[in-house]
Amino acid sequence: MTTLEVPTSPVSRGHAARRAPGAGIRTRLTPWAYQAPVLLSLGIWVYGPLVFTVVLSLLDWNLTSPSGSFVGLDNYRRLVDEPEFPAALGRTVLYVLALLPFATIVPMALAIMLWKRPGRVSDVYRSLLFLPVVLAPVATALTWRFILDPLSGIANVVLGDLGLPQRDWLGDTSTALWTMSLITAARFVALNILLYGAALAALDRRAFDAARVDGATEWEITRHLVVPQLGGTTVLLCFLCLVYSGQWTFTNISVLTQGGPVGTTDNVYYRLYTYAFTFFDAGTAAAAAVTIVVLLAALFGASSLLRRHRAQP
């Protein structure tokens, strides 16, 4: 084996000779100096509070006493032992499952319809469909309270006039969670139409024109060409639905049912809030927050591994 020795160029020798003392440290520090503002911000506003929450989850603290007492993993044990948190976790999964079609199938269908008929009417529809995202969530929830009031709400008046049975949609244990999901669904549909619209705008229409020339029907084009190309967006929206289902139902739960009736609309975020600001049990609330973060991180990690596994030949 032959080793080639590269002669040191006179130019680089000159640079080395001219390098001022301490220049090496400065070279190494420069990238960190550029990154420092971002790292500091992340440390103070993101990872700092996260670590603080983990510390808090090991304490028994009522929010007003000067300091909490260390209780180890008792708060986590309490979350597992008491039925409320596991039940709220189960209901959060139900919310995700109930909202998934409204985060994917419904907005995809509406976005494709709007995309296929471009023009002013389509723009008007798009604006109207986007409205639930810009409306104040509390105001929307209060409007739903008046609509669904069991004794004087419009919904039951209309049902009564049509001869259909009237219900207490938010007060009946068999309908409350699904009603709450439908109320929240409008927001998912509205936002995800926009995201699917952006994905559709990036598609090359010439391929679809070519398919039409080859005799493909609109349904075949949609099913075999458009929908598969929206796969990446759909995966992203599924993950966003997983993360935001619990958070977006929170306002509606807080305004409309406070977790009732008999806990049937409670979810992990509302339970966390209840621990912190109804029971003033900051430690258990922090333990719930850490548990949610760990579960979501585990799900994200598992999905990443799955995608990497599938991508391998």
Place this chain on the structure above:
Amino acid sequence: MLGRMSHRRLWRLVPAMFAVAGVLAAAACGDGSTTPSAGSTPAAAEAIPTLDAATKVTISFLSYNYGTPGLGGTGTQALIDAFQKAHPNITIKPQGVPVADVLTKLRTDTAAGTPPDVAQIGWSKMAEAYTALPITPVQQIPPATEWQQHTAGISQNILTAVASGGVVKAMPYTMSIPILYINADLFRKAGLDPAKPPTTMDEVKKDALAIKGAGAEGVYIGVADDSKSDFMTQSVVNSNGGSLVGKDGVATVGSKPVVDALTAMQDLTQSGAQPAVSSASAVAAFQGGKLGMLLTSTALMAAAQKSAAGKFELQTAAFPTFGSKPAKPTYSGAGLAVLAKDDVHKRAAWEFIKFVTSEAGFEIITSQIGYLPLRPAVTTKLADTPILKLLQPSLSQLDTVTPYTSFKGTQANQAVVALQDEAVAPIVLHGANPGPTLTSVADKIKKLTT
């Protein structure tokens, strides 16, 4: 090479070091900003001298009535305006807060070192407030003679009921007790005489079924309260000869009088006399003229009067009894607590409290907001006004008012929520079996309160 690798690893630790520093800084800020320890109330302090007219002071007043769009908001503003006119050297800086968030806001403000000087706190949360907040007992602020002079004209039964350990820590302010609101038009439509309202729970059920038969809803007894307060539950249970807390302070939620009282409430729902809806829906239905009777706080009086105007004739009746047992309604509403830190602000807070609980103050509170006048002199003065005529049944029951009782310990609020969410609402609105449900919740409450 090895040295260089270690160096690189060291540099990789920089972000982590920043994160830890941030946490420590946050933790340090948190500790530093917290103020007096929970439950620290000064022992019988020296009375604070009066303020001279030249001393200008601004005090903050946290109120769940202030800023609300209804009569509570305008009435509270009228009280503040009248006080500032009478005391130009004291400025009131009001802060509005939703009723459900009062304790949360007070706790977080106290943790931040900026509690309001005076706070309107609901009686159902007062026991927890006494242990968690740096409240100065209001009775200890003025000299004893001044206190006696001011409270001489106030209903002594109320002062005794709200006292804690013989000392009035929070001043009775917006007090209310349950009253039976009646839609006289629906009574007549059902062939009933509104001049002869029901006096017992059995009569309430009978009349409610008659109203239901005439096409409206019958009655709603607000035990399953949306705000998760148990004051109506206590009123019903006490009137049935029971209590939620025994004399020894131990919870008696599973006892027979409690089971029987809630069984009677469930029977109203299952018989169709009472709609299985939330208390907010029932109030809206009554105000819309669709509900015959509503048993709830007198705090709703002014609003009920306003909504009934031109729509239906509003009448009232006293809290119904369980057979021959005496009615023992529990009071609700709020007291005024002083959280001011220094003597000047404490004295200014007392001047404000003294004014709003004077005859002039209670005149505004009763005529504009609708709460009970706790001074008999005001009752006499307003005797001919429509609102006082409607409040009369409750005023006649003031002597039998039973003090609100709190569960023991720091998790008392959690125990109340468990009682209301896991027992009262399931039994009354959703048909849960009263005995086993209350036994199960009683076990949970015992664990939370011991």
